[in-house]
Amino acid sequence: MKYRPFGKHGFDCSEIGFGAWAIGGGWGAQADTDSLAALNRALDLGCNFIDTAAGYGNGRSEKLVARVLRERAAAGKKDKVFVATKTPPGPGLWPPSPYCQADERYSEAYVRANVAERCAYLGTDRLDLLQLHTWTRAWNRNPTPFKLLRELQREGKIGLIGVSTPEHDQNSVIDLMRGGWVDAVQVIYNLFEQEPAAELLDVAKECGVGIIVRVVFDEGVLTGKFKADTRFPSGDFRSVYFAGDRLGRAVQRSEAIRLDLASTGLTMAQGALKFVLAHPAVSTVIPGIRNVAQAEANCGACDLPDLTPAVLLRLRRHNWRRAFWYAGK
Numbered sequence: 001m002k003y004r005p006f007g008k009h010g011f012d013c014s015e016i017g018f019g020a021w022a023i024g025g026g027w028g029a030q031a032d033t034d035s036l037a038a039l040n041r042a043l044d045l046g047c048n049f050i051d052t053a054a055g056y057g058n059g060r061s062e063k064l065v066a067r068v069l070r071e072r073a074a075a076g077k078k079d080k081v082f083v084a085t086k087t088p089p090g091p092g093l094w095p096p097s098p099y100c101q102a103d104e105r106y107s108e109a110y111v112r113a114n115v116a117e118r119c120a121y122l123g124t125d126r127l128d129l130l131q132l133h134t135w136t137r138a139w140n141r142n143p144t145p146f147k148l149l150r151e152l153q154r155e156g157k158i159g160l161i162g163v164s165t166p167e168h169d170q171n172s173v174i175d176l177m178r179g180g181w182v183d184a185v186q187v188i189y190n191l192f193e194q195e196p197a198a199e200l201l202d203v204a205k206e207c208g209v210g211i212i213v214r215v216v217f218d219e220g221v222l223t224g225k226f227k228a229d230t231r232f233p234s235g236d237f238r239s240v241y242f243a244g245d246r247l248g249r250a251v252q253r254s255e256a257i258r259l260d261l262a263s264t265g266l267t268m269a270q271g272a273l274k275f276v277l278a279h280p281a282v283s284t285v286i287p288g289i290r291n292v293a294q295a296e297a298n299c300g301a302c303d304l305p306d307l308t309p310a311v312l313l314r315l316r317r318h319n320w321r322r323a324f325w326y327a328g329k
């Protein structure tokens with residue numbers, strides 16, 4: 001495993017972090033035994049960064065993370081693991097509309113209660129990093145939720161403050177970085193979604209903001225393992241995400257990436273991870289991991305040789321301006 005500075009925040013994070021959405025639920029059947037084994041394997045391989053959220057199985061993911069850390073400490077392991085979690089906005093539209101009020105969706109009483117719940121589920125009295133799970137640029141000029149989080153930081157309840165970009169408008173967080181409101185940003189950046197290279201990543205570097213890259217495999221298709229007729233089990237959100245002709249279109253494009261990676265000897269998953277890690281603003285990439293094999297494959301990728309400038313140049317052409325699919329077709 002290799003490590004990088006997490007922005008200007010004085011600690012080094014593993015290049016490969018652990019994306020803990022699927023172990024919470026929403027991706028079809030997932031046995032806790034597999035999740036616990038995957039977390040333990042990733043930590044044994046040097047991963048020291050875990051990303052979870054309140055919403056991943058209503059705390060199931062957070063509780064599994066807490067259990068693993070507790071059991072490892074009891075076993076005498078000296079890991080120093082950084083856990084990032086998220087508070088969603090209170091009830092209402094997702095993503096928030098331009099007319100939503102920040103003080104209603106992230107009210108002080110709600111955020112304080114939610115932070116207390118995150119601490120309880122994670123078995124800690126101080127969160128390493130609390131990210132707001134989504135945002136709208138409508139709130140940028142008076143970002144009251146971040147003023148409140150700075151207060152919670154001063155009270156010692158939160159270490160760092162972050163935001164996870166709204167998929168449809170990732171650049172909305174750039175002003176927050178420039179204004180000094182966020183210590184970390186979680187962003188979608190992958191072989192299909194290269195727009196953050198236009199500005200967001202450079203601004204993060206300039207401002208010393210930690211960058212956490214999510215969805216490196218575009219929910220699995222960039223590993224090259226799907227076919228146009230792959231079907232997802234019920235309870236797997238990908239049956240909506242890849243609805244209609246979407247999977248076929250994504251598979252066709254991923255096959256073109258396979259050709260561009262052929263000379264490297266890397267698998268597509270390794271190539272996808274290495275592409276993201278080639279950007280110097282990236283602190284950690286958090287592939288979703290659901291079993292030991294994925295922990296080993298993903299953690300192992302960072303020790304492979306970096307992509308050459310010629311290959312990186314070729315991979316730029318796979319940027320795909322397709323808009324976002326989370327709301328289904």
Ligand SMILES: NC(=O)c1ccc[n+]([C@@H]2O[C@H](COP(=O)([O-])OP(=O)(O)OC[C@H]3O[C@@H](n4cnc5c(N)ncnc54)[C@H](OP(=O)(O)O)[C@@H]3O)[C@@H](O)[C@H]2O)c1
Pocket residue numbers: 018019020021022027051052133164165186213214215216217218219220223225269286287288289290294297298
């Ligand atoms: N709004 C937000 O803040 C937000 C949104 C999305 C994600 N996230 C965070 O980002 C993390 C990563 O995103 P993601 O999990 O949605 O998507 P992802 O990393 O693009 O894809 C993860 C999925 O790919 C498959 N996979 C993982 N490693 C593989 C490998 N080496 N070879 C083949 N298949 C592999 C697994 O699913 P299968 O084995 O079932 O195919 C896994 O669940 C999440 O876990 C979460 O922590 C945050």
